[in-house]
Amino acid sequence: MLMYHPAFDANHCLYRIISILNSTKEKDISWSLLRMMDFYYLFPSQLKKISPWPKEIQKLKALISKIPDQFEDLTNPVRVFFELESFQKTAALELIAKGILSKESFEKGVMRLEPDSLPPAFIDFLASDDFLSSNAFKLITQALPLANFNGAKGLKDRSGLMEYIYDV
Template structure:
């Protein structure tokens, strides 16, 4: 039996990356933060598992409760995150090759959209995506970048998706 899941689809990852870059309020996004945002774009119900949930985002707790639990169960989210990384890297490289992501920003471990125009069909598809109207998605792309990312109290530690023990603690 053949089962499809967007986590293994590079083209779907390119779509998610474009969706994030086109709809965020921020001009750049850190690559590691992008990886976490992309993970939660695929598995939004896991946002409920962020412990402790950032106090700055407490207004969104109501929204998270409304996200239905999925049919599938992830037994090891850290491993799933690790398996997603090469797909995300390929998606980033595809957009770099098309000059849709800025190379200099990428060298600084950031993702920044260039002025390159997207084909009309893709641009319309991104604007009309159901995710754009989801409050939890807007929280991911607009509020997550404002939260401390590194250290024991950062998003890496709170989500449990990335190693944080060797991070330099923010001052």
């Protein structure tokens, strides 16, 4: 039996990246943070495993309980996170090639949409996506960028998805 999951669908990855960056226009999103946000987009119930929840975004912690548990069992989230990187990198490079992501920003380590790169019809389409108005997406795009990302007690450490020991 063939099973589909959007995690390893290159076109879905393009959509996820655009959705996240369109919702975080006023914030600087690093490549590493975007990768983490994309992971939580795919597996929102994994947000419940961020421990302890960062104090700087404590007011949004109540939204976690409203996120339904996932259907699939992630026995090794770190491995899935690692395996996603090749799809994420390919998608980001394709978006740069198409002029949707800023190449200059990308070279500085910041993921940013080019102004006016998305047609109005696509922006309307994003507005109709139910997930983009969910509590999980709100946590991913509003809370995670505000939390400390690097070092001990940063999101890398608290999520367990990334190595933080060598952060400066």
